[in-house]
Amino acid sequence: MKATIITIGDEILIGQIVDTNSGFIAKALDKIGIEVAEMRSISDNKQHILDTFREFQDRCDIVLITGGLGPTKDDITKKTLCEYFDDELVIDQGVLEHVTRLIHNFTGNTNPLLQTNIDQALVPSKATVLFNQYGTAPGIWIKKGSTIFVSMPGVPYEMKRLIENEIIPKIVMEFRRPYIIHKTIMTYGMGESMVADKIADWENNLPEFIKLAYLPSPGRVRLRLSARGTDKEMLETAIAQNVSSLTEIIGDIIVGFEEDETIEVMLGKLLTENKCTVSTAESCTGGKIAQMLASVPGASAYFRGSIVAYSEQVKIDVLSIEEHLISQFSVVSKEVAEQMALNVKRVMNTDYAIATTGNAGPTRDKTDKNLGVVYIAFALPDDTVVSYEFNFGQPREKVIDRAVNKSFELLQAAILGNAGR
Structure with a gap:
């Protein structure tokens, strides 16, 4: 079963907002065995929308659309759907009652609704209405030929709840789908080409139904194994066996097995397990x-605080x-x-401390x-301190990102080293 995701909105095409909806929808579909063949962003133009609908008619099983369902005149998706399906808009009484409750609860009065609010309850007569708990625009499910079209509001939290x-649930109930099993292996501290070289023989021996993807980012490489088929147990067993054999080859750089388990999350677990605390001087x-350490829920258990000492003074x-250290060695020095x-470390009374100073540029x-050039230093629980010099090149953003990633990599190694003593 194949799907296409379409986002409607000029605000996306001019870069005013970033399309996060497509990624969320794609992940949700992947989990239930539906392959996303294409994502596309198009303008708020009736002819453009109609042309796009025609292009994907009978080319895929389901087209999921976000955007263009609000109360203003530029929200044209419902009317365009009616034209495409040779249909008409009718008031859905359940949607109207829901819109009325939302508006009255929000305004605190029971004044008559504006016509734009009432129009939110208009839906194509041939459509199945999908209840939007958090907004006034309902979702719409309608079929033509062999293709289902599903239209949702573009507001992310409304779209997510509808999905x-x-x-x-409706897709799962109505369609038989293959199984897609993913396993993501998180590695840290080795570049993509070096990882690929080390695991070349292992990769060449993967069964045909398992695909490997390299997903590199500064300081880390995610290896995603994807297996597709009709026998779920067989797929899971094959994935587990190949992950086990991979671990024997690069176990020293594997830091986790969940795609959403970032290095800062893994560090938090490591600090918590070892009952250690950390602070930073940046x-x-x-x-x-x-910021990245503090972004993890529960970080207060191990992250005490930071001093951002950007200026010399x-x-x-x-x-x-x-x-005299600054005069003799400069602020950018080990x-x-x-x-x-x-x-x-002394001020925050922590077990570990990270410090960074460097020339990020320009x-x-x-x-x-x-x-x-960046210097990264670590103060350890016994008050010894180690430092490293790096040259991360340019531009400025690259220097900062690499310094942050290298700091996390080295902190992890320091904690593991001390934990083994």
């Missing part, structure tokens, strides 16, 4: 390490960096990085170090 509560990374006044780590400021 979860209405659309996925210059060139501008608090990004702290803040390093001196707040982090108590000795001025000596300053090490003292930053030790001092923030100018060198008051140092003689090359652009891209």
Whole structure:
């Protein structure tokens, strides 16, 4: 079974908003064995929408559409659906009652609805109405030929609830689908080409029904195994066996097996398991390490805080960096990085501390170090400190991202090293 996802809205095409709906829908479909053949964003133009509907008619089993279902004049999807299906709009009494409750609860009065609000209850007469619990525009399910068209509001939280509560259950009930089993292996600290070289023989021996995808990002590579077939138990067994043999080859760089389990989540688990705490002192990374650590629910159990000492004077006044170190070695140096780590560890009273200082660019400021040079220092539980020098090149964004990722990689290694003592 194949699907196409269409997002409607000029705001997407001009870059005003980023389309996150398609990714959410694709993941939801993948979980129930439906292959997404194409994603497309199109304009708020009736002819463009009609042409797109015709293009995918009978080419795929289901077309999922978001956008163009609001109360304003530029929301034209319902009217265009009626034209395409040779249908007419009629008031759905259940939707009208729901819209009335929502509007009255929101405004706090029982004044008559505006016509634009009433129009939200208009639906194509041939359509099955999908209840939108969190908004006024209902979802619409309608079939032509061999293709089902499903239209949803573009508001993400409304679309997500419709997908979860209405659309996925309806698809599961009405269609037989193959099984698609995925397993994502998270690796850290080795580049894509090196990983590929190490596992080349293993990859060549994968069965035909298992596909491998490399998903690289700074500092990490996700390896996604995908198996498709009708025998779920056989697929799961084959995936498990191949993951086990892969672990024997690159187990030293595998840090997890869940796609959504980011390095900061894994670090949080590692710190919690070892009953350890961490703090950061950041210059060139501008608090990004702290932000990522703090983004994990429950991070207060192990992350105490951060000092973003971006300027030289803040390093001196707040982090108590000795001025003679700065004069002798400059703010971009291992000596300053090490003292930053030790001092923030003392101030925050943590087991570990991370410090970063470097030339992210595009100018060198008051140092003689090359652009891209970053020093990362770690203060360990016994108050020893280690530091590393890197040159992450340019541009600025690349330097910052690589510094953050390398900090996490080295912190993980430090915790594991101390845990084994």
